[in-house]
Amino acid sequence: MINFNLVLHNMWCKEDFKSIWDKSGSFTKHKHWELQLTRYKPEYIGLSVDTRWRGHDHAGISVELILLGYHFDARLYDSRHWDYTNNCWMTYTEEEKTC
Numbered sequence: 001m002i003n004f005n006l007v008l009h010n011m012w013c014k015e016d017f018k019s020i021w022d023k024s025g026s027f028t029k030h031k032h033w034e035l036q037l038t039r040y041k042p043e044y045i046g047l048s049v050d051t052r053w054r055g056h057d058h059a060g061i062s063v064e065l066i067l068l069g070y071h072f073d074a075r076l077y078d079s080r081h082w083d084y085t086n087n088c089w090m091t092y093t094e095e096e097k098t099c
Helices: none
Strands: 003-009 017-026 031-040 043-050 060-067 070-078
Touching: none
Parallel strands: none
Antiparallel strands: 003 043, 017 031, 031 070, 043 060, 060 070
């Protein structure tokens, strides 16, 4: 599993966040996708990649590209929370048991 994040940040730039566009949907009951374009001026250039499919809440693949303050983010993820005690997806009823 890979988790990588590199961002060039301007600490003197004024905080300015704006959501420009987003889309989301579902593949199955627990698997979802998201695409998002935002603007956050203090961050000029960056790349973030996360490929952790299991082992934490809302696990999945995400890629974020930052160019001149514009962020493009694409995610495929699981909507469930992780049960760290049993090392499986958390269940709230006996019918949903996934361990």
